[in-house]
Amino acid sequence: MSDAPRPRNFLAEIVEADLAAGRNGGRVVTRFPPEPNGYLHIGHSKSILLNFGLARAYGGRTHLRFDDTNPVTEDTEYVEAIQQDVRWLGGDWGGHLYFASDFFDRMYACAERLVGEGLAYVDTQSQDAIREQRGSFDRPGVNSPFRDRPAAENLDLLRRMKAGEFPDGAAVLRAKIDMSHPNVLMRDPLLYRVRHARHHRTGDAWCIYPMYDFAHPLEDACEGVTHSICTLEFESNRELYDWVLDHTGPWDPRPRQYEFARLALGYTVMSKRKLLRLVNERRVSGWDDPRMPTVAGMRRRGVTPEALRDFADLIGVAKNNSLVDIGKLEFAIRADLERRSPRAMAVVHPLAVSIENWPAGKVEELDLPWWPGEPERGGSRKVPFGGELFIERDDFALDPPKDWKRLAPGREVRLAGAYVIRCDDVVRGPGGEVRALRCTYDSASRTGEGATRRAGGTLHWVHAHLSVPAEVRMYDRLFAVEQPDAEEDFIAALNPGSLAVAKGARVEPALRDALPGSRYQFLRQG
Ligand code: ATP
Numbered sequence: 449m450s451d452a453p454r455p456r457n458f459l460a461e462i463v464e465a466d467l468a469a470g471r472n473g474g475r476v477v478t479r480f481p482p483e484p485n486g487y488l489h490i491g492h493s494k495s496i497l498l499n500f501g502l503a504r505a506y507g508g509r510t511h512l513r514f515d516d517t518n519p520v521t522e523d524t525e526y527v528e529a530i531q532q533d534v535r536w537l538g539g540d541w542g543g544h545l546y547f548a549s550d551f552f553d554r555m556y557a558c559a560e561r562l563v564g565e566g567l568a569y570v571d572t573q574s575q576d577a578i579r580e581q582r583g584s585f586d587r588p589g590v591n592s593p594f595r596d597r598p599a600a601e602n603l604d605l606l607r608r609m610k611a612g613e614f615p616d617g618a619a620v621l622r623a624k625i626d627m628s629h630p631n632v633l634m635r636d637p638l639l640y641r642v643r644h645a646r647h648h649r650t651g652d653a654w655c656i657y658p659m660y661d662f663a664h665p666l667e668d669a670c671e672g673v674t675h676s677i678c679t680l681e682f683e684s685n686r687e688l689y690d691w692v693l694d695h696t697g698p699w700d701p702r703p704r705q706y707e708f709a710r711l712a713l714g715y716t717v718m719s720k721r722k723l724l725r726l727v728n729e730r731r732v733s734g735w736d737d738p739r740m741p742t743v744a745g746m747r748r749r750g751v752t753p754e755a756l757r758d759f760a761d762l763i764g765v766a767k768n769n770s771l772v773d774i775g776k777l778e779f780a781i782r783a784d785l786e787r788r789s790p791r792a793m794a795v796v797h798p799l800a801v802s803i804e805n806w807p808a809g810k811v812e813e814l815d816l817p818w819w820p821g822e823p824e825r826g827g828s829r830k831v832p833f834g835g836e837l838f839i840e841r842d843d844f845a846l847d848p849p850k851d852w853k854r855l856a857p858g859r860e861v862r863l864a865g866a867y868v869i870r871c872d873d874v875v876r877g878p879g880g881e882v883r884a885l886r887c888t889y890d891s892a893s894r895t896g897e898g899a900t901r902r903a904g905g906t907l908h909w910v911h912a913h914l915s916v917p918a919e920v921r922m923y924d925r926l927f928a929v930e931q932p933d934a935e936e937d938f939i940a941a942l943n944p945g946s947l948a949v950a951k952g953a954r955v956e957p958a959l960r961d962a963l964p965g966s967r968y969q970f971l972r973q974g
């Protein structure tokens with residue numbers, strides 16, 4: 449037992465009941481089993497937090513296991529990226545890093561054992577024929593003509609499959625269960641197929657690869673996993689999971705599979721196949737584009753692991769699938785950043801302002817707090833004020849609407865942390881466009897000193913020459929509709945305005961030395 453917080457969900461209840469009953473010798477071993485065919489996304493983070501959180505709370509451990517049974521789609525780039533992401537989320541697997549391919553020999557031994565016991569056979573029919581004979585929910589299947597091959601013949605064929613005597617698709621190993629089983633997955637499921645493909649770890653050692661439903665329970669059992677947690681789509685696979693373990697054991701501990709609802713989030717897609725398409729078609733800058741729902745993308749966007757944990761707690765662990773409002777994720781991220789981001793000033797679209805009555809060449813160093821809303825946190829930085837400034841272009845209107853609180857000809861505003869200024873004159877270009885503003889300041893109006901001087905609103909600003917040029921990228925939701933998956937082609941649902949780049953932005957000089965990955969909230973820019 450540990451002092452980590454007890455999760456409150458139905459899986460925690462199962463674990464507690466198992467511990468209370470003394471099952472598995474008091475052990476709790478979970479695993480996170482990604483297929484290394486893409487980067488992790490926010491759905492995976494839910495599964496990571498759940499698996500690692502459960503084990504930590506009950507004094508157990510969690511394994512990171514790469515489910516690398518499909519040699520064609522897998523890549524070591526993904527293996528590296530996934531480890532980085534799991535670690536970043538706080539997942540610590542200790543020495544328990546595994547690959548399904550570590551167990552290929554043991555899986556194959558189990559296959560030979562099933563063959564020897566008359567529980568598996570080699571089928572040399574075409575894939576189409578096998579599929580056709582499976583039947584359907586309301587139609588029983590048909591036995592393969594090879595179903596009753598003698599065990600010795602099956603063993604010989606299986607060994608020849610392994611030795612490379614069959615081309616891809618020419619033979620499969622099938623479990624011999626029941627072709628009229630009400631669960632279609634139990635109708636003599638495929639255990640091995642021939643795949644002459646190079647594997648990223650085992651190279652050319654194998655040309656037969658185990659199917660998911662055979663491999664997964666054996667991986668769990670070989671590692672000593674007690675609670676094998678997966679998403680609801682695998683509910684009907686559980687029967688086969690149990691069958692495989694029951695006929696290859698005894699296993700101690702004997703793993704059990706439990707299902708929970710996968711996370712589906714509005715305004716995004718989560719299937720790795722679709723995310724890969726976004727990357728390959730250059731719709732985004734990469735797997736870590738800040739608009740991507742990937743862990744790497746969110747990290748680049750400034751999201752913290754704590755925010756993702758808060759989000760996971762907020763939505764909980766359910767037994768029914770549902771679409772989660774992306775507003776909940778955005779809320780968790782905002783609440784977290786609010787607490788940890790000092791405030792600073794940046795002008796995204798600068799408009800020049802000259803203060804005509806400011807002493808020529810004078811620079812006043814204002815001392816402004818990093819946390820204006822929470823002065824007790826302390827800390828401040830110097831912000832230079834002078835006769836040449838920039839304000840936000842949108843904060844000025846020639847012909848302002850009625851309740852305009854910002855700058856306009858003849859109006860006054862306060863510059864945050866500084867003085868009240870009045871706009872006296874507008875400098876126009878040849879086409880009538882606003883080029884610059886001529887203003888005057890009230891030397892007795894400095895923020896925090898003496899009488900509070902009233903003015904329309906408060907604007908952010910930077911010094912014209914002492915501020916630092918910056919490129920500001922403003923990210924919005926990647927998709928324009930809540931359910932891109934429901935569209936005929938999800939690409940058509942992309943939000944064309946998901947990235948706006950301002951190349952001529954200016955930020956206050958204190959940010960000149962900000963480290964990559966540091967977080968600031970720009971005043972009035974949310
Ligand atoms: P995808 O469809 O995106 O490829 P996957 O389920 O095939 O996802 P895996 O790498 O096989 O991806 O998943 C690793 C683990 O993460 C599995 O245990 C799976 O149940 C879990 N997982 C994947 N997607 C989600 C999700 N949206 N919500 C919760 N858990 C998920």
Ligand code: MG
Nearest residue numbers: 482483485515
């Ligand atoms: Mg998968």
